Amino acid sequence: MSTPQARRGNTRQRIQDVALELFSEQGYEKTSLREIAEKLEVTKAALYYHFKTKEDIVISLFQGLTSPIDELIVWAQEQPRTLETKHELIRRYSESLRSAEPLFRFMQENQAAVRDLSIGERFKERMLTLFGLLKEPDSELSDQVRCITALFSMHAGMFAMQNVEGDPEEKRKAILEVATELVTAANPPNRRPVRPDSAQTEAP
Amino acid sequence: MSTPQARRGNTRQRIQDVALELFSEQGYEKTSLREIAEKLEVTKAALYYHFKTKEDIVISLFQGLTSPIDELIVWAQEQPRTLETKHELIRRYSESLRSAEPLFRFMQENQAAVRDLSIGERFKERMLTLFGLLKEPDSELSDQVRCITALFSMHAGMFAMQNVEGDPEEKRKAILEVATELVTAANPPNRRPVRPDSAQTEAP
Amino acid sequence: MSTPQARRGNTRQRIQDVALELFSEQGYEKTSLREIAEKLEVTKAALYYHFKTKEDIVISLFQGLTSPIDELIVWAQEQPRTLETKHELIRRYSESLRSAEPLFRFMQENQAAVRDLSIGERFKERMLTLFGLLKEPDSELSDQVRCITALFSMHAGMFAMQNVEGDPEEKRKAILEVATELVTAANPPNRRPVRPDSAQTEAP
Amino acid sequence: MSTPQARRGNTRQRIQDVALELFSEQGYEKTSLREIAEKLEVTKAALYYHFKTKEDIVISLFQGLTSPIDELIVWAQEQPRTLETKHELIRRYSESLRSAEPLFRFMQENQAAVRDLSIGERFKERMLTLFGLLKEPDSELSDQVRCITALFSMHAGMFAMQNVEGDPEEKRKAILEVATELVTAANPPNRRPVRPDSAQTEAP
DNA sequence: AATGAATGAGGGTTCATTCAT
DNA sequence: TATGAATGAACCCTCATTCAT
Numbered sequence: 104m105s106t107p108q109a110r111r112g113n114t115r116q117r118i119q120d121v122a123l124e125l126f127s128e129q130g131y132e133k134t135s136l137r138e139i140a141e142k143l144e145v146t147k148a149a150l151y152y153h154f155k156t157k158e159d160i161v162i163s164l165f166q167g168l169t170s171p172i173d174e175l176i177v178w179a180q181e182q183p184r185t186l187e188t189k190h191e192l193i194r195r196y197s198e199s200l201r202s203a204e205p206l207f208r209f210m211q212e213n214q215a216a217v218r219d220l221s222i223g224e225r226f227k228e229r230m231l232t233l234f235g236l237l238k239e240p241d242s243e244l245s246d247q248v249r250c251i252t253a254l255f256s257m258h259a260g261m262f263a264m265q266n267v268e269g270d271p272e273e274k275r276k277a278i279l280e281v282a283t284e285l286v287t288a289a290n291p292p293n294r295r296p297v298r299p300d301s302a303q304t305e306a307p
Numbered sequence: 308m309s310t311p312q313a314r315r316g317n318t319r320q321r322i323q324d325v326a327l328e329l330f331s332e333q334g335y336e337k338t339s340l341r342e343i344a345e346k347l348e349v350t351k352a353a354l355y356y357h358f359k360t361k362e363d364i365v366i367s368l369f370q371g372l373t374s375p376i377d378e379l380i381v382w383a384q385e386q387p388r389t390l391e392t393k394h395e396l397i398r399r400y401s402e403s404l405r406s407a408e409p410l411f412r413f414m415q416e417n418q419a420a421v422r423d424l425s426i427g428e429r430f431k432e433r434m435l436t437l438f439g440l441l442k443e444p445d446s447e448l449s450d451q452v453r454c455i456t457a458l459f460s461m462h463a464g465m466f467a468m469q470n471v472e473g474d475p476e477e478k479r480k481a482i483l484e485v486a487t488e489l490v491t492a493a494n495p496p497n498r499r500p501v502r503p504d505s506a507q508t509e510a511p
Numbered sequence: 512m513s514t515p516q517a518r519r520g521n522t523r524q525r526i527q528d529v530a531l532e533l534f535s536e537q538g539y540e541k542t543s544l545r546e547i548a549e550k551l552e553v554t555k556a557a558l559y560y561h562f563k564t565k566e567d568i569v570i571s572l573f574q575g576l577t578s579p580i581d582e583l584i585v586w587a588q589e590q591p592r593t594l595e596t597k598h599e600l601i602r603r604y605s606e607s608l609r610s611a612e613p614l615f616r617f618m619q620e621n622q623a624a625v626r627d628l629s630i631g632e633r634f635k636e637r638m639l640t641l642f643g644l645l646k647e648p649d650s651e652l653s654d655q656v657r658c659i660t661a662l663f664s665m666h667a668g669m670f671a672m673q674n675v676e677g678d679p680e681e682k683r684k685a686i687l688e689v690a691t692e693l694v695t696a697a698n699p700p701n702r703r704p705v706r707p708d709s710a711q712t713e714a715p
Numbered sequence: 716m717s718t719p720q721a722r723r724g725n726t727r728q729r730i731q732d733v734a735l736e737l738f739s740e741q742g743y744e745k746t747s748l749r750e751i752a753e754k755l756e757v758t759k760a761a762l763y764y765h766f767k768t769k770e771d772i773v774i775s776l777f778q779g780l781t782s783p784i785d786e787l788i789v790w791a792q793e794q795p796r797t798l799e800t801k802h803e804l805i806r807r808y809s810e811s812l813r814s815a816e817p818l819f820r821f822m823q824e825n826q827a828a829v830r831d832l833s834i835g836e837r838f839k840e841r842m843l844t845l846f847g848l849l850k851e852p853d854s855e856l857s858d859q860v861r862c863i864t865a866l867f868s869m870h871a872g873m874f875a876m877q878n879v880e881g882d883p884e885e886k887r888k889a890i891l892e893v894a895t896e897l898v899t900a901a902n903p904p905n906r907r908p909v910r911p912d913s914a915q916t917e918a919p
Numbered sequence: 920a921a922t923g924a925a926t927g928a929g930g931g932t933t934c935a936t937t938c939a940t
Numbered sequence: 941t942a943t944g945a946a947t948g949a950a951c952c953c954t955c956a957t958t959c960a961t
Binding site: 561 | 941942943944945
């Protein structure tokens, strides 16, 4: 399974795999490059052939994740700001997260470490943008909470439910369902008509 | 305000304050005892006079938090398992958290570090117990998600909303409101009639 | 057995007892004052009320031992330099050691530590003096070995024989017996003239 | 002689040399890795490249010694249990020790430290095995003392006689001579024939 | 594509010791 | 006759990183 021959040429990938595994198991700070190297049966120096720094490994891990999200954001910005769009937004988001579960677990559990890791700031921006796309500009506090909770539950959901029995895909659907409800509740249909400060009579 | 004389006798407290501040600002692993000591203008060794290990400092930080929660759990277990009880449960829980916000930020952002910190396991148990008190024994996946999300939103809520403007106390209320809704939705009134173990024929 | 009342006034003694116990059990360097203090249920500072330094404790431990040996040396120097005197010397020496066994175990097992402990040099002198009293001035190498071995076996004997079953007092006698033989052999009465093993009739 | 270039490739060896030197000069506990590193003009971290722990250095020092002794033990167990075998045993043992003098000085003077150093227990076993090979199964206490003394004198002998003038090789021979005598005396010729553990009618 | 050897900075922790009270 | 609080120095050890080969 990991004979020297089989390792030819895919060391970079293997480093990423092991790194993600250990990072999300033990945390970023507690995982040393020595540990990663040992598990791969290579030298620490070999890691430095493939990655410039420890942080670089993390960055590379996120590379497959950020562009899908960026595309999603672009897509959403092009759509009309309807409830349907929002529903579709989180549906697609949920989809994106499916393959990235360990990455999110890692991020969720290592926020303190990730925060000053350059990826941190970038990610926060995305979150705020998504948040902005979900909530109405002047919505009430509680509606904002609903939107944030919707996003968070999708991030944290999967591994927060490790103790709950059930098929992973079923869980994901359940989480999406709740998130959708929250978004729905955060966008009351009859709100804008009544709002006095800008007679947005979007009546049919 | 910080003359050597004025510091007599409250060093332990001051260590805890600075530690919590730095831990939740920079993360547990990235905060060194040297740093804490320097900020206090004492020696590292002085910290060791007051606390046996670095972990011991963390444990002491949680000491004021665990017992209120334990009491809350005991209280809830003595109440009838009604929706009102559940509402009151999270209302009280929200109250408990008010003073413990930095502690929760710390825990939320350092899960990886906290996990093998002895406090981690204990805390997880509490969460599972609370979860068990909120959800009905045989509730559907989506209802379980609602309960977990309710709990999580209360933990993460405050600092997840740092970018949202508004009075902290207002935010807390908004969060509580959403959490309450989630719990309500997770406990559909027409479910209980069917439950066999206690013919609660709550007529339609 | 160690009520606060019973401890009145004899703390100094108790420190010495515990110190000797721990020193010879774990070694001098590995035994910290904290450990001693904890076992006594006093503070480290209390030790410093009774002893100026850690080394001072050791010195005090040897105080009961050095004078008997000094007296023994004085006595021996006043006697005629006969074999009988030498026998009596080691007999009395053996007697002195009986009560000082833990002390010798400590010294034997912590030579490296004791060496630069001021007591070390002083003790070495005594040993050399005793050695000088046992051997004849111009004796052969092998006879010098016999004398040194006699002394050493008395020091190391007791705890070197911990694995051998038997009554401690019996052991001491056995050791003394062997030591006596060694001294006898090192002091052949008719030495140079007659040595038997190779009719070296070095007659004048 | 110690240019960076000349040092390449033999650092491990140099660490061992300096370590043994310092350990036996100052004691194990009192010798810090900083000291060793400084004397070698490398960093402490360099030591850790070559040895996993401080204890590991000690273990490596003993590696050249234990196998000769083990072989010696095996050899002796294959021989008939005669006096000649015993003589040859200690003769060979003495030979083994010749090159290991500093090591034995170290061990002898740091027993307390070595005792819980993993090497300690292993070494003690060897000693007991050798002891068992020298003494007769049911020999008297005094004979057991003779055997133990024989062994000990060979260990301690060399550096116990540092103050005695004479050629080292001559000293070794003298020590071996005395040890041989002790073993001889511990194995009385007329004991075995008669031994039915009682009625030892040792004819005149 | 990788290694062997090393470094500098810093980690948490422990020590003997001091001194005002 | 002790203690509470603190210190400075040192400890062993680990880390991410470098660089010649």
